[in-house]
Amino acid sequence: GWFFDAYVITIYALTIPLIAKDFHVSTLILSGEVGSIFLVGYTIGTIGFGTVGDIFGRKVMLGISIIGYGVITAVTGFANGVVVLAALRFLTGVAGGGELSIGAPYVSEVWDRKTRSTGIGIMYSFYPLGFVFAVVVFTLVSPVWGWRAVYFFSIVPAVLILILRLRLEESPRFQRVVAQIEAGHRKKVRLVAALRNSVFRYRLLVGFLIFVSLTYGYYAMVFYIPAFVIK
Numbered sequence: 001g002w003f004f005d006a007y008v009i010t011i012y013a014l015t016i017p018l019i020a021k022d023f024h025v026s027t028l029i030l031s032g033e034v035g036s037i038f039l040v041g042y043t044i045g046t047i048g049f050g051t052v053g054d055i056f057g058r059k060v061m062l063g064i065s066i067i068g069y070g071v072i073t074a075v076t077g078f079a080n081g082v083v084v085l086a087a088l089r090f091l092t093g094v095a096g097g098g099e100l101s102i103g104a105p106y107v108s109e110v111w112d113r114k115t116r117s118t119g120i121g122i123m124y125s126f127y128p129l130g131f132v133f134a135v136v137v138f139t140l141v142s143p144v145w146g147w148r149a150v151y152f153f154s155i156v157p158a159v160l161i162l163i164l165r166l167r168l169e170e171s172p173r174f175q176r177v178v179a180q181i182e183a184g185h186r187k188k189v190r191l192v193a194a195l196r197n198s199v200f201r202y203r204l205l206v207g208f209l210i211f212v213s214l215t216y217g218y219y220a221m222v223f224y225i226p227a228f229v230i231k
Contacts, residue, residue: 001066001165002123004157005099006130007137008073008092011150012038013222014138017229018147025082027226034086035223041090045097050105053098058106059170065098066165070158077151109173 012035020027053061072092079085104120111119141149180186194200 001062001099001103001161003126003130003133004066004070004154004161005096006127007134007157008069008096008154009038010131010134010222011073011138011154012089013226014134015142015147015150016223016226018142019085022147023082023085029082030085031223031226034082034089035219037086038089038093039219041093042097043093045094046101047097048094049098050101053102053105057170058102058109058174059165059168061098061102062106062168063162063165065095065102066158066162068095068098070155070162073154073158074152077148106171109171 016027016030019025020030049061049065069092072088072095076085076088076092079088103123107119107123108116137153138150141153177186181188195204
């Protein structure tokens, strides 16, 4: 899923110059305005899937996420203008937000404490591989069938990942905690209440700062470099 997330984000950056030429619009609009709309959707999706994943479980929400942004990415190939493109990229962001907010907790819950860092490290290593995969697909597909075919192709890895996810088991830790809550042995702590805990606040702040620095550099590169290269 993390591999495909990288593909979905990267193909947009790669196709910006071709879309700009097709739609007769500035690459800066596609990089800035449309790129930002995607990130707004991604923010909403990350928070939303994270919240709902604590209610319905990891397995179900991971399946919904991959179906959602796999299909929406493929449909993006039919976009006939900037407005439609922006709307589809927003929805792609919403659906894609589930990969981070559900995938990371799932991995951390399934792997035991001694190997948890290794598991999460392996998960995140698939992101640069997805980046490379996007470049390869773009290089092979777009010169022959155009930029739209790059989006259509996304349905192939999406289906493969969905097939794999159907075999996933629900997180044992999640099931155990839910059972304890239902039995009255544990109490569910809401976000606001959790933030009153100094340990939770500190961990959230550290994670927030790490992701701000990471995503600032990454999206500046991914969205804006193609525009400036063309200019």
